[in-house]
Amino acid sequence: MLGNKWVVFVVALVVWAAFFYSMDKFIMEYQGLPVGADMMPV
C-alpha cells in the first residue's frame, strides 16, 4: 500500500503534523506556557 506515493504523502502529512504539534506543545510547556491561551488580539 505504501507503494503509492500519494498514500505516502497523506501519511507523511499526518505524521509530520503530529510531530510538529507535539514539538510545539513540548516547547511551549517547557517555557511554562500552556498551549491554547485565550486568543484575543492585543
Add this chain to the structure above:
Amino acid sequence: MKHSQTLAATAALAAIAFILPEIAMASGEEVVSILEGAPKPSRGDYPVIAGISARTIAWSLAQMHLFLAAFVLAVPLFAISTEMMGVITKDDRYDTMSREFMKITMAAYSLTALVGGGLLLALLVFYPHLMGYMIKVFRGQMLIYAALFGLESITLYIYFYSWDALRRGNRKWFHMSIGLVLNTVGLTLMFVANAWTSFMMSPSGVDAAGAITGTVWEATRNPLWNPLNLHRFLANIAYGGAIVGGYAAYMFLAEKRAEAKAHYDWMGYTSNFIAIIGFLPLPFAGYWLMAEIYAYSQQMGITAMGGILAWLFIIQAVLIGTIMLAANYYLWSGLMRTDRGAEYAKYVKYIAVVIVGGFLVWVTPHSLVLTPSELQVLGGTNHKVLGPLGIMPAKNTAVNLMLVMTFLSFQMFYRSSRVATVSWAKQGNMVIIALYVIGIANIVGAGIYGYFTPTVYKVGASVPQVTTTLMIIVASVVIDVLMLRGAKTEKVHWGRMSERSQYALFVLPVAFTWLMGLMGYIRSSLRTNWHIYTIMKDNSSEAYIPTIGEAGNTITAITLGFMAIMVFVFWLSRLGATKQSEPKQEASS
C-alpha cells in the same frame, strides 16, 4: 596513521598549553584591591588635537580593524574545513582552493595588525583615561593578547608556507594540526577582544563606582560575553565566505580561459555556500544576544528596539533582505549549470514571491518611540494599515519563511545534479514535500497564534518557529543523504553561469560589510553617553548618538575604505603569481 595522530594530539596539546596561562591568569585568586573607582574625566580632559573628531577616528579604525580581523579569522576556519573535505573526498580541487583562500588572507593579515595598532594608538591618544582604566581591569590579559597575536602570526605563516611541503600522506595531518592551532589561537584572540567590548556594555567584576572587586575572569565573563562570542563567530564565517565569494566572482569575470572560469565558478559557489551556512543561524544568535541584553538591562534593550535606534533595525532588515535575495538569486542562476536544472527552475518564481513578501513584512516598521513631529505624521505609534505586519509574530514568521526558502533554493540546486536510484525515491520525495508543507504551516500557525495572544506568548511562540525551521533543514538533509546514496551524479558544468549572477556575489560582501558597520554602530550606541555603561561616563564633546544619516555616511566611507584595501590585497595576492616574461633575446645582427 599512528604517527599522524600523535602529531595531531601534540599540536592540540600545544594549543591548549598556549591558552592555559590565559585561563589560569584569569581564574586565579588574583583579586587586586584597587578600590578606587573608574576615572571621571571632564570635558577638558579629553585631548583635542587639531580639531579632529576623535570619535570618528576611533570609530573608523575600530570598524576597519574589525572588518579585517573578521576576515582573517574566518578564512582559516573554513580553509581548514575545505582542506579536510579534500582529504575526505580525495578531490584535489578542495585543497587547491583552501590554499587560495589562505593566499588572500596572508596579505590582509599584516594590514589587520597595522590597523589594530593604529586603533590602539588612537584610543591611547584620544581616550587615555578610558584606556588606563581598561588596562587596570584587564591587567595581564592585554599582554597575553599581544603574545597570542604573535603566536597567531607564526602559525599563520607556517600554515600557509608549509602548504605544499606538507601536502600529502601523513604530512597532511600534521599540516592540518597546524591549522587547528592557528584557528584555536584565532578564536581565543577574538574571545579576548570580545570580553573588552562586552565589558564596556555590561561591566562585571567591578562595583557600582567601578572599583575592581573581582578577578580578570569575572570581568571577562560578563553577561554579554558569550552571546557576543557566538554572534561574532557566526557572522565572521558568513562574512569571510561573502568576501571570498566576491573575489571569486571578480576572477570569474576577469578570466577568459574556460578552465579557470570553471574553477572560480566553483569557488564562488562554495564560498556562497559557506556564507549561507554561517548566515542561517545568525538571526537566532542575534535573538539570543538581544534577549541577554534585555535580561541584563531592560533599559538598554528598549533603547535598542524601541528608542531612536529602532529605525536602524529597518535598515538592518533592508540589508539582510538584500543579502537573502542576492544569495537566492545566485542559487537559482546556478540551476543552469546542470542539465536537469530546468526541471526545478519552474519553482523559482514561487520561492521568489515568498522571499520578497517576507522581506516586505520585515521592513514594515512597528511602534517606535517617536518624536512629536513624527507622531503627527504617522497619527499614532502604530501605522493604521501596516500596524499588524510590523509586530513581532509577523516578523518572526517572515524571517523563518525566508530562511526555509533559502534552504529550499540550495536543496534544489544540490538535487539538480543527482538522480536518486533508491527504490523508494518517489515516496521519499513525498515525505520531504509533506515536511515542507507541514513545517511552513506550523511556522505560519505559530505566527498567527502569537499575533492573537499576549506578549509572553508572542515571545514564547517564536521558539517553535525557529525550531521548526531548523527541523525542516535537518530532517530534509537526513532524508536527502539517505535517498541520494549511490545516486547517479550528473555533470555539473562549472563555469556555465551568467555574468549577471556574479554581481549577486558582489552584493553579498558589500551588503555584509555595510551591515556589520551598522551593527557596530548600534552596539556602541547602546551604551548611550557611557564609555562603560553605568560606570564611566563619556564626557567628551562627542558623547551624543549621531543621526542615522550621519552614521550611514560614516559607515559608507569606512566600507569604501575597506573595499579599497581589499582590492589592494587581492591585487597583491595576484601580483605574487605574476611572472614577467623573459626578455626576448636581442636579435644580433
Add this chain to the structure above:
Amino acid sequence: MTFLKTMGFSIVAMFLFAAFSNILPQVQSDAPVEEEIPTDGFDMAGMIAYGERLFTGKGTCTLCHNDLGRAPDLLVMNLSTAFNDRLADPRNEGVSAGGEGASDVEAYLRESLVDPSAYVVEGFGKKGSNDTISPMPAVDAPPIELNEVELNAVIAFLQDGAGWDPTVPLPSAEEAVIEEEPEEVESAEPETDPLVVLDNVYCAGCHDLEGSEADVGPNLDDIGTRMTQGEIIEAILYPNAIIADGYEADYMPEDFGEQMHTVELMVLVDYLINLSN
C-alpha cells in the same frame, strides 16, 4: 573594464544604502548636559511641572511606562486607587508587617524609584522571578541618575497625578544644582513649533504659563499686553538688564540665547505675544 564595472556596481550599492539611511527620520540623541538651573526658587507647582518633564525626559520613564504593557501605564491609570491598593497589599511589608517598607504614598513612591524590587507590581516582575525582581532600574543610580531634588519632583508629579497634594520638601539652596535632561534634538533643523520650543526651554517652571501656576517669575500669559516684542526678547536674552517689580534678580537663567536657535526664539516670542490676544 571588468574592474570598473564591478567596482562601480559595488559603489552604487553602497550609496543606495547610505541614501536609505538618509531618508529615514534623523534624530540625534544628545548626552545630558550638566547645567546649572537654580531650582531653589521652585514652588510646588514648579516642582510638579518639573517632575513631569523629568518623567518624559531625563528619567526616561515613558520608555517603559507607556501603553505597550511593559510597565504600569502611570500616565493613564487611576493612580490614587492603584497606590492605595499597593499600600494595602499584604505583600507590602510596610503596612501589614509593620516592617520598614512603605507606609505612606510618598514612601511607597520613593521606594518604587530607588528600590524597585522591594515591592513588585503583580505580573510585572522579571520573567521567572515570580514578581520578586523588578525590571525597573533604580532611578537614582546610573544610567538614569536622578538626584534628590529630581526624585522629589517626580514624586510630586505622581502624587499630583493621583489628585493629592504633594508632600515632598521643596528644594533648598544647597541642592539647587540639577542636571539638564538629555534632549533629542532634530539635527540642525530649528524647531518651528512654539509648544516644542517651550517644552525644551521650560519657562513654565518659573512663570505662570498656561496654567502651570509657578510664581518665581511674573505671569507670562498676559505678557503681550505688558511688553513689546523687542522688550520680551531682551528680557529673555538679558534677564538681569531690567528686573521686574517685586521679583529678584539672578533667578532667570542667562543662557537662553545659547539654548535656542534664533528662529526658535522668534517663534517663542510670537507665541507669547499671541497668547494674550
